[in-house]
Amino acid sequence: MEEVLNSISHACELAKKFESKLLLPNMAFSSSSSSITNIQPEILVSSIDEVVKAFISAKEKLLLTVMNNNLMGAASSSSFAPLFMHEAQQMGARSFSIMMQEWMKSSTTSYAHTMDQVMLQMQQHHHQHHEGQQGLFDVRAALSVGGMDPQQLRNVEGSSVEKSMKGFEVEVSPSRPRKRKNDAEKRIVNLPAQQLGNTEMPMEDGFTWRKYGQKEILGSKYQRSYYRCTHQKQYGCPAKKQVQKIENNPNIFEVTYLGDHTCHMSSTAPSSFPQQLHQLDNINIMPPFNPHQGGAPTTSSSSSSMWMHSVSLTLGGSSNRDCAGPSTSKYGGGDYLVADMADVMFNSGNSSGNSMESLFPSNDDDNWDPNEKKSS
DNA sequence: CGGATTTGACCCCT
DNA sequence: AGGGGTCAAATCCG
DSSP: OHHHHHHHHHHHHHHHHHHHHHHSTTSTTOSSOOOGGGSOHHHHHHHHHHHHHHHHHHHHHHHHHHHHHHTSSOTTOBTTHHHHHHHHHHHOHHHHHHHHHHHHHHOOSOOHHHHHHHHHHHHHHHHHHSTTOOEEEOHHHHHHHTTOOHHHHHHHSTHHHHHHHHHHHSOBOOOOOOOOTTOOOEEEEEEEBOSSSOTTSBOOOSSOEEEEEEEOOTTOSSOEEEEEETTHHHHOOOOEEEEEEETTEEEEEEEEEESOOOGGGSTTSOOOGGGGGSSGGGOOSOSOOOGGGOSSOOSOTTTTGGGOOOOOSSOSOOOOOOSOSSOSSSSOOBOOOOOTHHHHHEEETOSSSOHHHHHSOSOSSOOOOTTHHHHO
């Protein structure tokens, strides 16, 4: 963590230095005038570059630290996910893939859980925001975009990654919103079973649920379980879900979500990770670092600088909180900051086509632009 | 002891 | 009538 702080303050120092040179007459930028218009643009550019790089590096170290401290191992620790999603959104699929690789290389413990969290949230996002579209979530395509060999990936961590990947290759059923009596809209998602612990449950989705029923379903081998949001009582949150094993693949669950979570709207709602990151002036170095998991990563922060393409000073940017947060439930707390990354990673309506092509239309350049989405 | 789960009964809709 | 969804008392569990 100390290394992170040093990097941040180093970047700030550079920025200050830059500012002072801009403001002071007769300094490095121009020998004749203090007017900014007279400053040689190339010098300006390289100075800005220097500052930007310093911030990028600091941010990268910060994220790596969070990622390693906060996510590894602990099945309930999903508080990194929103931050990760935010970054993924800014990076684009290619950089996302590269980042995953860098992280896998640098990490000695299991990364499967991260994959699960991120992928799951993306899949959910797809359902929330692209209702009715059919799509296939192809993790392998996304990862191999950045040069990672999918076969290799499968073998690295053994079956858990493989399992979760298989789960995400399941086709997303096009949901047909049927108006029910309470007008709740249905979203159906196929999820793989949990890798750790209870495999009779689908993997966590970051929400906390309370089971309120279970039923035999006619013509189905498996029972259906009924869950409602844990905070239904406290905050009147109407979200529900139904979970049922799929007939021909008991490792996959069909999860039907009904109603949206409203518990995060309450001012007294359970809060968690990203709220501190709304604005720069709120930065108060991070909440949930896990002191039990060692210090900052000792890894190749310089070699991985390729994956941080953006310096976004508006960290966070959303105050979304879900019905997660501190909870006694066995579901981990977690935030759900959706990313438009899913847009890139879903190719609509074509389950057999080459998803690489739709991910990255063959351009010679890298095709990333951190601001592209925001400005459109 | 309080919150979560289990499970048979009950309700509602088709 | 019967299937699916929910209730709520009993039970479990940390």
